[in-house]
Amino acid sequence: MHSLPSVTIDAGVLAVPHVDCAKDDAFQYVDTLLDWSKLLDEPWVAIYMSERASESLFADGLYPLRDQLRELFNAHGIVEYDVNTVARIANQLLAITPSFETYYRVKDVLSEHLETDPDVIRLTTHDGLQSDLARCITLIAVLRKHCSQPLGGHSLILREAPKQVIQVRAHIHELEHSRDDIPVLPCPPELFEGDVLVCDDFRGLIDCLDESAILVGASDDLGIDLAVRIALFKNAIAQGDSPDWSGVVVPAIGSRFRELCQQVCADQGDSVPPKILRSIIETIKGDNLPAVHALRTGPGGNDPQRMRGSDKAQRRDIDREFHLHYWECADGTVELASVVYHNDFSIPG
Structure with missing residues (x-):
């Protein structure tokens, strides 16, 4: 998939809590570290760390060394997790290359005079971590405002995210970069203003992603799968469920679905992709059945339904103008075939 969604993990997420912290904080630290480590195995997201993350953690005495982790585990009776495993995960995250800055x-x-609303900089009182976070937030805000974003967006993972969008204001004196798409920034006393997407858990990360943009911009079926998976995940949350990302059932993607779907999206603009995703969700969940019709071999109501062996061709109304064609397979699964205009009754096999 072209231009993967991406995240930068703030060094503060890896900062080992003081041994005198609350027991719940100690457990939450380990749980959070293990949760984010799962992203390392996900093919759809690129993960970055600041090149100064390790340096900042060492400077503040918060690097997750085995001795510090062992002391924390012993103090709070943490036996559910292995010190070596947690230390290895922390080192693995800190060793990610390329760094955010390099990529x-x-x-x-x-x-100077950096302000964030809400104030996330002062969520940590440690100088090294605070300085690195301020630098990363400013850089990400500049990139987000002036540069092409990764497909689906870029999020900053914090230990605590009070709000999804952080407003950023600062006097920027100098920006060291090697890009050709960053214009001359406002000179002090004029303020630079931008924003940054932040999250502190997996659900928050998914909520930051733009599934419609991913659907339109995907260069392969992995991107289509991701867009549909995000849409289904968000829909489940909206319905009050607690979905498991790995358990989200995504339909098969037909060989020409991406091409034909994106063709319609390119012709029609931003209003159509959310409708397509909505109709796919309805198809998977079996909702809004009056919008579903058998896709027949001819124009007559008595013409037989198109078949592919034992698979049935179906046509779902997206709206009056557009329709989702799919195969209702004999094994109970769905294969997305095409998105078509009203007068198109074809379906790729």
Whole structure:
């Protein structure tokens, strides 16, 4: 998939809590670390760390060394997890290459009077972590405002995210980079203003992603699968469920679905992709059945339904103009075939 959704993990997420912290905080730290480590195995997201993450953690005495983790585990009776496993995960995350700065070709920023709303900078009182977070937030805000975003967007993972969108204001004196798409930034006393998407758990990360943009911009079926999976996940949450990401059942993607779906999206603009995703959700969940009709071999109501062996061709109304064609397979699964205009009754086999 072209231009993967991406995240930068703030070093503060990996900062080992003080041994005197509350027991719940100690357990939450380990749970959070293990949860984010699962992203390492996901093919659809690119993960980055600041090149100064390790340096900041060491400077503040918060690097998750085995001795510190063992002391934390012993103090709070943590036996459910293995110290070596947690230390290995922390090191694995901190060793991710390339760094955020290298990948996005932004080296450093000289700024002052940084304000974020809500104030996430002061969620940590440690100088090294605070400085690195301020630098990363400023750089991400500049990239988000002036540069092409990764498909689905870029999120900053924090230990605590009070709000999904953080407003950023700062005096920027100098930006060191090697990009050709960043314009001249406002000079002090004029303020730079931007925003950053942040999250502190997996559900928050998925909520930050734009499934419609992913559907339209996907360069392969992995991207289509991801867009549909996100839409189904968000729908389940909206219905009050607690979905398991790995358990989300996504329909098969037909060989020409991406091409034909994106063709319609390109012709019609931003209003159509959300409708397509809604109709796919309805198809998977068996909702809005009056919108479903047998796709027949001819124009007559008595003409036989198109078949592919034992699979039945179906036509679901997206709206008056557009329709979702899919195969209702004999094994009970669904294969998405095409998105078509009203007068098109074809379906790829």
